[in-house]
Amino acid sequence: MPTIVVASPKGGAGKSTTAVLLGTELAHAGAEVVMLDCDPNRSLSLWADRSPLPSRIQLLGDVTESDIVRTIKQHDQDGQIVLVDLEGVASRLVSRAISQADLVITPMRATTLDATVGVRALQLIAEEEEALDRKIAHAVVFTMTKGVKSRQHSGIEASLTEQGVDLIEPPLMERAAFSALFEFGGDLRTMPAQGNMEAARENAALFAQAVYQRLVRNV
Numbered sequence: 001m002p003t004i005v006v007a008s009p010k011g012g013a014g015k016s017t018t019a020v021l022l023g024t025e026l027a028h029a030g031a032e033v034v035m036l037d038c039d040p041n042r043s044l045s046l047w048a049d050r051s052p053l054p055s056r057i058q059l060l061g062d063v064t065e066s067d068i069v070r071t072i073k074q075h076d077q078d079g080q081i082v083l084v085d086l087e088g089v090a091s092r093l094v095s096r097a098i099s100q101a102d103l104v105i106t107p108m109r110a111t112t113l114d115a116t117v118g119v120r121a122l123q124l125i126a127e128e129e130e131a132l133d134r135k136i137a138h139a140v141v142f143t144m145t146k147g148v149k150s151r152q153h154s155g156i157e158a159s160l161t162e163q164g165v166d167l168i169e170p171p172l173m174e175r176a177a178f179s180a181l182f183e184f185g186g187d188l189r190t191m192p193a194q195g196n197m198e199a200a201r202e203n204a205a206l207f208a209q210a211v212y213q214r215l216v217r218n219v
């Protein structure tokens, strides 16, 4: 079954938030999800400590460079979706995770600085493709997007599209409920209301569907 790796060398790009939203939405839709916390800052493990994990989600913490490949191989055979959250660096651990991916997702804020650092993830993927002699599907999702798209956002979007980058629609909007996941744990259904919950849930569900469609296409 598919392995999804969330990767960007940019810290604070929204990787862990994307991983939690995607994992909880896929599990809610009926998938068995194994989340691997490969970040020494342990964002996913801290999320998991806050509340009981939602049904169909298993979290493995402290996965390191030496056991990442084995751990992914062990779990992606059992009809489960493996979802990997990484530190915002370029490291051997990140490369090894990418080498096992059926889909790499790079979350990116639509600002020039973030996009400049974020596209380095695409370089890492290209290097793994070269080493392994296989294509690795990848897609960018804009995160912390505001209701009104800035000119900078539109410019970055146009530039990525021109480079042939697959952009996931919808982007993940800036939502109080999304940052509150790490305060309350659980998912968007179990947390106390934060801002417009219905809009947050719809955004997360449509994003997860867009990712799922890519998996079905690729696997």
Ligand SMILES: Nc1ncnc2c1ncn2[C@@H]1O[C@H](COP(=O)(O)OP(=O)(O)O)[C@@H](O)[C@H]1O
Pocket (backbone or CB within 6 Å): 010, 011, 012, 013, 014, 015, 016, 017, 018, 043, 088, 143, 144, 145, 172, 173, 174, 175, 176, 178, 179, 180, 182
């Ligand atoms: N879509 C979003 N809406 C609101 N806050 C967000 C969103 N995405 C990320 N954040 C917040 O931004 C910060 C960085 O996000 P995080 O997912 O930890 O990034 P990374 O894992 O790439 O370092 C966190 O405080 C998180 O709560």
Ligand SMILES: [Mg+2]
Pocket (backbone or CB within 6 Å): 015, 016, 017, 039, 043, 086, 087, 088
């Ligand atoms: Mg993180």
